[in-house]
Amino acid sequence: MNRLALFDCDGTLVDSQTTICLAMQRAFDVVGVAAPGDPATRGIIGLSLPEALTVLYPGGTTEEHDAIGEAYKAAFFDMRTQGLANHPLYDGIAEAIGDLDARGWLLGVATGKSDRGLKAILEHHGLHPRFITLQTSDRHPSKPHPSMIEQAMADAGSEPATTAMIGDTSYDMAMARAAGCAAIGVAWGYHNADQLIEAGADVVAEHPSALVAILEAL
Numbered sequence: 001m002n003r004l005a006l007f008d009c010d011g012t013l014v015d016s017q018t019t020i021c022l023a024m025q026r027a028f029d030v031v032g033v034a035a036p037g038d039p040a041t042r043g044i045i046g047l048s049l050p051e052a053l054t055v056l057y058p059g060g061t062t063e064e065h066d067a068i069g070e071a072y073k074a075a076f077f078d079m080r081t082q083g084l085a086n087h088p089l090y091d092g093i094a095e096a097i098g099d100l101d102a103r104g105w106l107l108g109v110a111t112g113k114s115d116r117g118l119k120a121i122l123e124h125h126g127l128h129p130r131f132i133t134l135q136t137s138d139r140h141p142s143k144p145h146p147s148m149i150e151q152a153m154a155d156a157g158s159e160p161a162t163t164a165m166i167g168d169t170s171y172d173m174a175m176a177r178a179a180g181c182a183a184i185g186v187a188w189g190y191h192n193a194d195q196l197i198e199a200g201a202d203v204v205a206e207h208p209s210a211l212v213a214i215l216e217a218l
Contacts, residue, residue, distance in 0.1 A: 002106050004133075004158035005215055006149060007097075008167035009111035010045050011189030014087040014121055017042055019079060024056070027072035031064060033057065042190045046169035048112045048142035049073075073114075080120060087121050090188055092208030097130055099212045106156045108133035110148035110165065110175070132156060144174035149181060164215055170199035182218050184211070 010016045021038040028035035036056045044052040049072065053065045060068070079085045101107060107130050111118055115138045122128040133155035135148035153163055165176035168189020176183035177200040185196030185204035193204045205211050 001162045002156050002158045003104065003215075004108060004153060004156040004163040005100055005105045006108045006110045006133075006135075006152055006163065006165045008046065008165075008169070008172050008189075009109055009113055009118060009121065011168035011191075012090075012166060012172075012186055013093055013109070013127075014089055014125070016085075016087045016121075017045065017190065019076070019085045019087065020045055023072050023075040023079060026075040027068050028057075030071040030075075031067045033060070033064065033068065045190050046112055046143060046167070046171045048137035051142040052112075076117065087124070089125050090208060094125070094127070096208040096211045097127065100215065101130055103212070103216070105215065106133075106158065107131045108135065108152045108156065110135045110143075110152060110167075110172075112137045112143060112171075114138050143169075143171040144178055146175055146179035149175060149179035153179075153181075164218060166205075166211065168196075170195045173199035173201045176200065184214060186211075 007013055021041045024041045025035045040056060044055050049069050053068055109131055113136055115136050118134060118136055133152040135152050140147040149165060153159060160180035164182040164184050165172055166184045168186045169191045173183045173185060173196050183201045185201035187193055187204050187206045196204050203214055205214055
């Protein structure tokens, strides 16, 4: 049976918090609603946009959430086309991905981003060819629903016992638990180790260089 390592994107592969927080601020400003602070926005990174907005603006109407969502996507697109979007890879991630690939692991991404957003990031960093399955919010319910992992396993010909979800948020860990696969937390993202363990992480990697040994030990 094939072995599959699934990565979250924001907070796991790339540090995108600056761009996400700025786009969210601009989106709320456009609609004329008081924006949440950056800590609140960092807390919802990983959720799909509609679910994130219900957390950030729980009193908002469906129409307000839709308007903020469209303004957020427009702000994000504008920053990307103007070269203002900042999504640096975490140190050691590219090396870990290359090592896992060389050891025969199939690789995938499961993220709350859109297809367009994920493709832009992976192509920018030259990683797109490494991944055989890309699951996004365009085709799935938000995390922690297990749909993304289930489709990724079907694509890769793997099963829960040979699949690991690697992510930085409690949503990733809960999704892995729901899918019955290994849950590998990472300490360099947006939720702390206690949150990851409470959500079901089997282990929390302190640095990308630890991922290969953790996965090989599964």
